[in-house]
Amino acid sequence: MDHYDGYMGQVLFVDLTKRTHSLFPWTDKDRRRTLGGKVMAADILLHHIKPGMKAFDEDNWLVVTTGPLTGCGCPNSSRFNISTISPLTGILTSSNCGGDFGLWLKRAGYDAVIFSGRSETPVTVNILHDDVIFTDASGLWGKTTTETQEMLPKRTGKLVIGPAGEHKVLYACVFSGERTAGRGGVGAVFGDKNLKAVTAFGTSLPTVRNREKLQKINKKWVHTLKTHPLTGRQLPKLGTAGLIAPMQAHKILATKNFSAGRFDGFEKISGEELAENHLVSNAACTTCAIRCARMVKVDDKVVKGPELEILGLLGANILNDDIEKIIRWNWVLDELGMDSISAAGTVAFAMELAEKGVRDFGLHFGQTDNIEEMFRKIALREGDGDLLANGSRWLSEEFGGKDYAINAKGMELAAYTPRHAVGHGLGYATANRGGCHLNAGYMVVVEGLGLDVDSLTYHGKAALAIMFQNLMESVSAGGECLFTSYAVLPGFLIDKPNWPLTKIILAAFPYVGPVVNLLSHFTKAPMINIPLLPESYAIKYATGIPSTMATMLTWGAYGYNAERIANVILGQKADADTLPGRLTDEPQDPDDPRTRVPLDKMKPTYYRARGWKDGIPTWHRLRTLGIKIDKSVYDAAVKEAYR
Amino acid sequence: MAQIKVKLFGVFRVDTHVAETEIQAEKLKDVFGALNDKLGNVQMDSGLAFKDALVYINGEPCAKKGRKLNDGDELWLLSPASGG
Numbered sequence: 001m002d003h004y005d006g007y008m009g010q011v012l013f014v015d016l017t018k019r020t021h022s023l024f025p026w027t028d029k030d031r032r033r034t035l036g037g038k039v040m041a042a043d044i045l046l047h048h049i050k051p052g053m054k055a056f057d058e059d060n061w062l063v064v065t066t067g068p069l070t071g072c073g074c075p076n077s078s079r080f081n082i083s084t085i086s087p088l089t090g091i092l093t094s095s096n097c098g099g100d101f102g103l104w105l106k107r108a109g110y111d112a113v114i115f116s117g118r119s120e121t122p123v124t125v126n127i128l129h130d131d132v133i134f135t136d137a138s139g140l141w142g143k144t145t146t147e148t149q150e151m152l153p154k155r156t157g158k159l160v161i162g163p164a165g166e167h168k169v170l171y172a173c174v175f176s177g178e179r180t181a182g183r184g185g186v187g188a189v190f191g192d193k194n195l196k197a198v199t200a201f202g203t204s205l206p207t208v209r210n211r212e213k214l215q216k217i218n219k220k221w222v223h224t225l226k227t228h229p230l231t232g233r234q235l236p237k238l239g240t241a242g243l244i245a246p247m248q249a250h251k252i253l254a255t256k257n258f259s260a261g262r263f264d265g266f267e268k269i270s271g272e273e274l275a276e277n278h279l280v281s282n283a284a285c286t287t288c289a290i291r292c293a294r295m296v297k298v299d300d301k302v303v304k305g306p307e308l309e310i311l312g313l314l315g316a317n318i319l320n321d322d323i324e325k326i327i328r329w330n331w332v333l334d335e336l337g338m339d340s341i342s343a344a345g346t347v348a349f350a351m352e353l354a355e356k357g358v359r360d361f362g363l364h365f366g367q368t369d370n371i372e373e374m375f376r377k378i379a380l381r382e383g384d385g386d387l388l389a390n391g392s393r394w395l396s397e398e399f400g401g402k403d404y405a406i407n408a409k410g411m412e413l414a415a416y417t418p419r420h421a422v423g424h425g426l427g428y429a430t431a432n433r434g435g436c437h438l439n440a441g442y443m444v445v446v447e448g449l450g451l452d453v454d455s456l457t458y459h460g461k462a463a464l465a466i467m468f469q470n471l472m473e474s475v476s477a478g479g480e481c482l483f484t485s486y487a488v489l490p491g492f493l494i495d496k497p498n499w500p501l502t503k504i505i506l507a508a509f510p511y512v513g514p515v516v517n518l519l520s521h522f523t524k525a526p527m528i529n530i531p532l533l534p535e536s537y538a539i540k541y542a543t544g545i546p547s548t549m550a551t552m553l554t555w556g557a558y559g560y561n562a563e564r565i566a567n568v569i570l571g572q573k574a575d576a577d578t579l580p581g582r583l584t585d586e587p588q589d590p591d592d593p594r595t596r597v598p599l600d601k602m603k604p605t606y607y608r609a610r611g612w613k614d615g616i617p618t619w620h621r622l623r624t625l626g627i628k629i630d631k632s633v634y635d636a637a638v639k640e641a642y643r
Numbered sequence: 644m645a646q647i648k649v650k651l652f653g654v655f656r657v658d659t660h661v662a663e664t665e666i667q668a669e670k671l672k673d674v675f676g677a678l679n680d681k682l683g684n685v686q687m688d689s690g691l692a693f694k695d696a697l698v699y700i701n702g703e704p705c706a707k708k709g710r711k712l713n714d715g716d717e718l719w720l721l722s723p724a725s726g727g
Contacts, residue, residue: 230725233689237657240727245652249699249721262702272656292726308727415727437727450725452697483726494723497697498706 004028005209006068006543012110014125014132016193017058017117021132024114032545033626036067037477038094039559040112041083045092046566046629051637053570055087056192062115066102067479071206072214072542075222076481078103078286086184088170088342088391089410091567093184093433096476098285099176101200104157108202119194129202137196141166144335145175148197157200162337164379165191169389171342178304179285182339184411184433214541221534225289228487229494230450235292235483236282240308241271243449247312247416250448250455251588254417255316256365257348258406261417261588265321269311273323278305290483298331306330312415313344318351319366332372336379342391343375345412349392349405359399361388403581408435418597419588421447423461425597429577430465430606432563438482441468446509450489452497453509456594460510462606467516470556477555478535488533517609558625561617565629569637574614577603616641644669645712649678653722655696658687671698672708674718696720
């Protein structure tokens with residue numbers, strides 16, 4: 001019998017082909033095993049996918065999941081997740097969003113919704129607490145993400161795609177309010193299913209196991225977030241854009257398609273410039289205690305401002321120092337419904353193809369007058385836009401240039417170039433969904449942005465990457481914003497970088513690998529909760545599920561391994577954890593051979609600690625984690641991976 | 644005494660409203676006091692102090708307080724930052 005609190009206890013299954021709905025079986029046993037969010041979605045998809053299944057197959061599912069903390073009054077807990085087979089990478093993608101749809105979905109009475117099949121005509125699915133109504137979306141087709149949301153009922157949670165999703169741009173995204181599930185092309189899968197929009201409405205809320213203790217934890221948690229140097233000061237004051245200058249300093253600001261790590265014009269595209277001359281106000285996701293979002297003006301409208309990624313990738317990475325153009329392009333990309341990271345990365349690659357005389361798309365480094373037009377062409381798949389809509393990996397397979405097509409597993413890298421942050425490079429290479437800085441474990445948080453651990457040594461980086469990957473996986477599964485995990489880092493290590501004690505601790509960091517490995521393999525060991533990680537307390541008091549640092553790491557490991565073996569079943573080859581040759585073979589500083597990502601030195605340690613062979617979880621590792629799949633399916637997938 | 648340029652980034656810049664300034668200092672350790680003098684002992688609402696900054700001299704990191712400065716050196720003072 002189901003008895004955990006924090007959940008609504010129901011998963012909705014929607015068949016778009018037949019326009020029917022039902023309940024998908026999901027029990028407390030499943031909840032305890034996966035927690036929720038992206039780990040839950042990985043488990044559902046792992047048991048649904050078949051070898052060779054593709055993103056645009058009618059049988060590909062879109063799995064929208066929430067976490068147990070959503071709706072329980074915890075700070076920064078409105079995140080939700082969309083997982084599916086990615087058209088960009090061909091493997092699973094999990095795309096996380098800070099809009100309010102997850103909260104509304106729980107109000108409607110569901111922890112998750114699965115969309116299967118394909119509607120014959122454009123459709124909006126309206127999820128109510130006692131019904132699911134399918135309405136014709138022909139009138140919404142062709143509308144931008146803002147226009148679409150304005151045409152839907154007010155006071156509902158909304159998921160919508162823009163023209164890019166309708167035209168199946170491989171990196172189209174999904175919007176909820178002005179926030180986006182950006183990565184991996186989930187919007188294209190919506191478009192393929194003719195699913196233009198989803199709304200959710202209801203008035204339910206989850207019950208909580210111990211309200212008094214949860215409120216006490218939440219109060220302390222908010223205090224921690226508001227007083228921590230990163231979440232209480234830097235992010236509210238400068239947003240993610242505040243990283244441009246530190247990235248310039250650390251030589252990790254992707255410049256000219258990742259050929260360099262510094263950009264002469266960095267001050268003109270910085271968070272300081274944004275804060276001083278363009279910021280209208282801060283904004284926040286529902287329940288957020290940090291308020292990192294920037295609101296700016298475009299054409300006299302107040303709109304969401306650019307994050308660090310777009311400032312870097314449409315600034316330094318294409319040699320553009322005009323921040324007003326970046327602000328405008330950011331808005332255009334949002335309206336069209338495209339992932340700005342992949343769009344920008346693809347444009348930069350196209351520029352380098354032109355510079356090298358391989359293929360001229362009319363895009364050139366430093367030239368900015370035709371970028372907006374190209375984004376519109378991409379969204380509508382017109383002219384060369386139809387080619388760029390397939391991303392940098394596809395372009396490199398068509399025209400060449402794989403060594404400088406800056407993607408991992410087909411997904412374009414974020415704005416941190418990793419040759420001066422080699423652990424971050426390992427994260428990019430091993431991330432399940434591809435070149436994502438967050439799925440990678442966000443190792444730059446210890447390699448210069450936050451803590452100042454030696455960013456060129458490979459010692460200890462494999463173990464730290466695994467720990468952060470697992471931790472962020474479980475934080476996300478709970479429904480929390482990943483930024484809350486930065487508060488795990490003691491404030492004095494960040495605020496007092498010049499203290500002798502800080503220097504001693506940071507110098508020791510690369511040598512903690514064995515301890516971290518121990519925690520990863522014997523997750524029963526840290527059965528105590530540590531005050532630095534309020535999530536584990538909150539999960540316990542919200543749901544009644546026993547939760548400690550150990551269970552957090554185990555949920556993370558479960559999710560990471562479930563996604564990985566799903567990817568292998570979908571056709572991922574052995575040793576697919578690679579980066580473009582530019583990042584692994586060419587030193588960023590020609591006279592310093594350490595300034596490349598030494599994957600050859602880090603991957604064996606990483607795989608050993610993960611319990612993987614050539615990037616594939618061993619059968620023993622899956623059994624240890626309780627990941628149950630058919631042995632014959634596993635054997636066939638592994639055999640295919642080496643073919 | 645060397646004539647140097649100091650650029651402020653992050654919370655230092657947002658709180659002081661100063662992007663860059665020029666001061667005279669012989670060694671790195673003199674810079675923080677000189678900045679306070681020049682900017683009028685500015686109180687940053689974040690509680691940060693210049694001496695806690697991550698310092699770059701001519702683009703390279705430097706934490707040695709005794710580092711001698713030369714005419715024309717450019718210093719970057721950064722506050723801690725993360726999260727993107």
